[in-house]
Amino acid sequence: MRLTAYLIPTLREDPAEAEVISHRLMLRAGMIRRVAAGIYSYLPLGYRALRKVEGIIRREMDRAGALEVFLPVLSPAELWRETRRWDAYGKELMRMQDRHGRDFCLGPTHEEIVTDLVRREVKSWRQLPLNLYQIQTKFRDEIRPRFGLMRGREFGMKDAYSFDRDEEGVQKSYATMFETYTRIFEQCGLNFKAVEADSGPIGGSFSHEFMVLAETGEDLLLNCPGCGYAANLEKAEIALPEEQAGAEEHRPVERKETPGQRTVEEVSAFLECGPSQLVKTLLYEADDTVVAVLLRGDHQLNETKLKNYLGAGALGPASPEKIEKVTGGPTGFSGPVGLDGVRIVADEQVRHLVNFVTGANAADTHLVNVNFGRDFAASEWADVKAADAGDPCPRCRAAMEKVRGIEVGHVFKLGTKYSDAMGARYLDENSEEKSIVMGCYGIGTGRTVAAAIEQNHDGDGIIWPVPIAPFEVVLLTLNVREQVLMEASEKLVGELEDRGVDVLWDDRDERPGVKFKDADLIGCPVRVVIGGKSYKRGEGEIRIRRTGEQSAAPLGQLAARVEDLLGQIQ
Numbered sequence: 001m002r003l004t005a006y007l008i009p010t011l012r013e014d015p016a017e018a019e020v021i022s023h024r025l026m027l028r029a030g031m032i033r034r035v036a037a038g039i040y041s042y043l044p045l046g047y048r049a050l051r052k053v054e055g056i057i058r059r060e061m062d063r064a065g066a067l068e069v070f071l072p073v074l075s076p077a078e079l080w081r082e083t084r085r086w087d088a089y090g091k092e093l094m095r096m097q098d099r100h101g102r103d104f105c106l107g108p109t110h111e112e113i114v115t116d117l118v119r120r121e122v123k124s125w126r127q128l129p130l131n132l133y134q135i136q137t138k139f140r141d142e143i144r145p146r147f148g149l150m151r152g153r154e155f156g157m158k159d160a161y162s163f164d165r166d167e168e169g170v171q172k173s174y175a176t177m178f179e180t181y182t183r184i185f186e187q188c189g190l191n192f193k194a195v196e197a198d199s200g201p202i203g204g205s206f207s208h209e210f211m212v213l214a215e216t217g218e219d220l221l222l223n224c225p226g227c228g229y230a231a232n233l234e235k236a237e238i239a240l241p242e243e244q245a246g247a248e249e250h251r252p253v254e255r256k257e258t259p260g261q262r263t264v265e266e267v268s269a270f271l272e273c274g275p276s277q278l279v280k281t282l283l284y285e286a287d288d289t290v291v292a293v294l295l296r297g298d299h300q301l302n303e304t305k306l307k308n309y310l311g312a313g314a315l316g317p318a319s320p321e322k323i324e325k326v327t328g329g330p331t332g333f334s335g336p337v338g339l340d341g342v343r344i345v346a347d348e349q350v351r352h353l354v355n356f357v358t359g360a361n362a363a364d365t366h367l368v369n370v371n372f373g374r375d376f377a378a379s380e381w382a383d384v385k386a387a388d389a390g391d392p393c394p395r396c397r398a399a400m401e402k403v404r405g406i407e408v409g410h411v412f413k414l415g416t417k418y419s420d421a422m423g424a425r426y427l428d429e430n431s432e433e434k435s436i437v438m439g440c441y442g443i444g445t446g447r448t449v450a451a452a453i454e455q456n457h458d459g460d461g462i463i464w465p466v467p468i469a470p471f472e473v474v475l476l477t478l479n480v481r482e483q484v485l486m487e488a489s490e491k492l493v494g495e496l497e498d499r500g501v502d503v504l505w506d507d508r509d510e511r512p513g514v515k516f517k518d519a520d521l522i523g524c525p526v527r528v529v530i531g532g533k534s535y536k537r538g539e540g541e542i543r544i545r546r547t548g549e550q551s552a553a554p555l556g557q558l559a560a561r562v563e564d565l566l567g568q569i570q
Ligand SMILES: [Zn+2]
Pocket: 224, 225, 226, 227, 228, 229, 393, 394, 395, 396, 397, 398
C-alpha cells in the first residue's frame, strides 16, 4: 500500500482530549477519530488492526466448534422484560421507541436475543451442545465515556453463548472457551493473565477475566509468582494462617484507660503494642441485622467478600447510633467481649492470635490480653480481609504481588438464569423437559487493540505485536525523486506481498526525519529503508521497531530476510 494513496493523518502534538496512552497514540497515529463522547470512527489503519484481532478470534472460535451468527443491534423491550433486565439495567441501556411507540434498546449484550432464538429452534437433546457467537457492535450509555476505545459508548465485541444439557456439559463448554481465549490472546502476541473474577451484574456462578498486563491498566490484580494463581484484587483469596508453634500462654485480661485514643495507630502507640496485636471490631448492617466483624488492626476489610460470605442483599457500616445501642459504647471502642446476641464473624487471619487488644464497649477503654474461647466465642471464621501484595497465595503460600491489567475478555458460567426466565427448554433422552444450561463469553475487540498498545509502546509510539500489526513492514524510500530508488522500492513491495507480508510504502516526498518519526509512531514491527549510503552498496537497511536492532541485506535478499525476521520477533 502506497502511503500517498492512503489516509494516515498523523499528529505531531498530543491531543488534549486523550487521557491514556492508547487513546493518545491511536489519535496521533491517525487510527481513530472522535465523533461524539465515547463514539469513534476507525480510520483505515485502525480498522486494519481491529480486523486482524477479529480474524484471530474468528479462526479460533470456528476451530473450537462455535458457529458464527449475526444478531441484530436493535433489541425489542419485550425480551428484556422477560428477564426483568429492562428495568434492572438502568441508564446504561440505550433505549428508544420506534414510530409506533414500541420500546427498543441498542443491545449492550445479547443473552435475551440469543436465548429467544434457541428456545424457538432447539427442542431436543440431540441439538445440544451448541455454541453461537458473533462479532458485533454494542452500546452502553456510560456516564463518563473516556480513555478512547477503552470505555466507549459504542464498542466492538465478540460475544458467544453456549447451550448445554447439564452442568457437566456447561463445564466442558466453559473449559473449551477458556482454552480458546488463552489461544486467542497468545496469538495476538499479548502478555495476559486469566484471573478468577467476581461475576458482577450479568449474574452467574463462576467466571474468569482475561487481563492484558500493563502498568497503565485500571484493574488491580494479585499474581502469584510461585504457581501462577491470579485473581482480581476484589476477589483474591488468602492462604489460611498457620498456627504458631509454642504460642504464648493466655494472660489475665486487663482493662485499660485509653482516653481519646480511637484509631488503631493511636491505640497501639498508646498501649505500646504493634497494630497487628490489635483486633478491631467493625459493626455492619447486613439486611437489617447487625454483624460484628473481627479483623487484625493492620488489615482492611473487603466488603465484597463479607457480603458474599453473609449472602446479604445489602451491606453497610452500622450507624453510630446503632453501634451505641448494640454495644453500649461509642464508635471506636467496640469489642467482642460481652457482645451477647450479636453474630460475630472473625477473619481467618486473627484465628491464631493470643493476648490481643480489643475495644471494651465503653468510652476511652480497651481490653488487653483478650483470647478466643476464654473471653468470648467467635463461632464463625471467614476470609474477609482485603488481599494485598505480600499476602500468601491460597494455593502455594508464596507471597503474591500486585500487578495492573486491562480486562479484554470475560467468560461466565450462567447456569439456567436466562433459560429459566425465558423458557428455553429441551427434551432429554427420556422425553423429560429440562432447562438448557448456558455460558457466555465476551471479548472486547477494540479494547484488545487499545490494550495491546498500552502494553506495547515507547516514547516514540506504538510497537505492534506482529500478529495484529496493521502492516507488518513499513518501507521508507528516502528520496522519491530518484527513479532508481522508486523502482527498487516497488520491486521489494511486490516481492514482500508475494510472500504474504503486509507492507506500507512511505512514498511521500517528505524529509527523511518526518518519515522516520511517522514510522516509529505507527509502529510496524519491521522498518526497511531504501536509499542513502546502503543503497549505493546495493543494500537495504532493516530495523526492528521493538529492539532498535539494525541490519542490512543485499536488495535481492531483502524480502526473504524480512520474512524470516517476522517469524522470529514478537
Ligand atoms: Zn501460588
